[in-house]
């Protein structure tokens with residue numbers, strides 16, 4: 242279970258999250274929708290362990306244990322994965338080299354044995370093919386010069402390979418064409434179930450047509466202001482956020 | 490009339506003067522060149538920080554101990570077909586003239602080397618010879634005033650590697666000069682590895698002259714020494730020559746490493762690329778001084794110079810001084826210098842995928858320096874340099 246309890250977060254003295262409470266149960270897919278600037282990416286960064294933020298109140302618990310004191314890499318090894326809204330370009334580091342380093346680091350942190358080079362290659366190639374990623378891209382420096390859609394697919398490839406317990410997808414649909422959206426959604430759906438929790442941040446109903454959430458939460462001004470089922474997303478698509486922003 | 494400023498001789502200067510008087514009769518050949526070079530040194534003394542070219546590396550203050558004359562010989566590699574190797578002493582005694590690759594450049598460190606040089610080699614690569622295996626020179630710290638002169642004949646190609654090593658904990662100093670004289674269309678890759686001992690004062694110079702269509706790639710790969718200064722003086726003697734000058738510097742503790750270069754485009758249609766990358770940890774200090782001169786007739790010169798530094802330590806510093814002196818109007822020249830810490834957002838991305846901070850940093854540093862190694866064509870050689878980077882980073886992680 243991933244629990245966010247009464248979370249208050251500041252950056253450079255500016256308050257961004259304002260008593261946010263949210264629980265994601267094992268196997269559950271929750272969607273967060275909310276206006277620009279409401280703090281969705283901030284929430285995802287704070288969960289993943291970015292250091293720029295100050296948590297002034299509240300807690301984040303993964304399976305009952307607070308993760309606030311853990312480094313980002315420790316959280317990753319504990320099973321958290323953030324698919325970035327803006328994946329970073331890493332010049333000079335071949336994608337394959339990076340994937341191997343990440344998988345080995347997590348295996349090591351969990352006391353598991355590393356994959357053999359052959360198994361590693363097979364696993365990466367197989368997962369890449371399902372996501373329509375050209376094997377040549379894996380030789381290029383990570384995300385450097387990749388199109389917006391290619392970067393998003395690369396995030397899902399990493400998510401597939403790292404096999405996390407809880408995934409946060411921050412606007413993974415932005416920048417995807419219609420076919421890519423379907424491929425990426427299939428990739429995400431393939432990871433559903435088996436106790437894996439997901440938090441899907443999006444602005445658009447069309448992603449939720451492919452990845453049908455169990456719950457939909459509306460976020461405004463740094464807190465969850467309304468929760469409901471998938472029908473809530475349709476309502477928002479029709480009426481916008483005006484009611485909720487005023488209420489917040 | 491203002492009184493002349495008389496600087497006191499430093500102990501190192503006094504020792505050098507005494508030593509020259511005592512030893513000059515026994516030094517092999519080039520008596521006139523030695524005497525002239527020594528007079529220039531005597532007139533100027535060791536350069537202090539008031540001398541522009543030595544502003545960041547005050548040799549007057551830093552040279553506590555004058556380099557000794559050194560041993561007689563530098564071990565010669567086995568000469569492959571088309572290559573002849575002669576000892577410097579023998580060549581000089583036979584009337585061979587040193588210093589031709591220096592062009593118009595003048596420098597006190599080179600003058601001192603000229604005055605005292607004894608051990609060394611003269612290597613000639615016959616025209617048209619393609620030497621397959623790299624020629625490797627192992628320069629141990631007993632060698633103090635070495636000079637290696639390599640004449641590469643027209644359309645010949647060769648890779649030359651100098652590895653300077655020495656024991657840690659020994660405060661020695663050395664002053665080495667390599668001259669490369671490239672004939673028309675000659676292609677040379679020159680890799681210098683500075684793995685000197687951790688208390689050494691390491692002075693080294695590359696002087697090269699490029700005939701028409703010649704191509705030189707020279708990499709200074711520096712991680713040793715307490716204080717190191719590598720200078721490159723490159724002169725274009727013929728048109729359409731290409732230069733690719735590179736540097737990898739990894740320093741930590743209180744190490745100081747200076748890369749100073751003067752690229753003199755004396756003729757038209759020359760191309761030069763300079764790419765220097767420095768990684769400085771702890772309180773280490775890196776220096777890059779690069780000067781590109783484009784003489785009045787050197788039209789169509791194309792020069793691009795970059796120095797990038799990554800400062801890993803809070804107290805680490807980098808002094809970047811790129812300069813363009815352009816006297817021709819139809820040229821494309823640019824320079825860029827950057828200096829900064831590792832990108833936090835990139836580190837976070839890597840950490841969010843499970844890499845511990847030190848490993849994420851190492852990956853980024855390897856990528857930063859690795860690009861410079863791409864110009865080394867010999868794969869085994871490139872791998873051995875990569876391995877040195879990995880080793881350096883592993884020692885950092887262990888610390």
Ligand SMILES: Nc1ncnc2c1ncn2[C@@H]1O[C@H](COP(=O)(O)OP(=O)(O)OP(=O)(O)O)[C@@H](O)[C@H]1O
Nearest residue numbers: 252253255257275276277278279280281282283284
């Ligand atoms: N370093 C910072 N300093 C000050 N304010 C910041 C900083 N980083 C983010 N913010 C502010 O925090 C607020 C929330 O930003 P965040 O990126 O979390 O919004 P979001 O909900 O993800 O928006 P979008 O839908 O546009 O992606 C914004 O007003 C933003 O300007």
Ligand SMILES: [Mg+2]
Nearest residue numbers: 281282283326
């Ligand atoms: Mg956002």
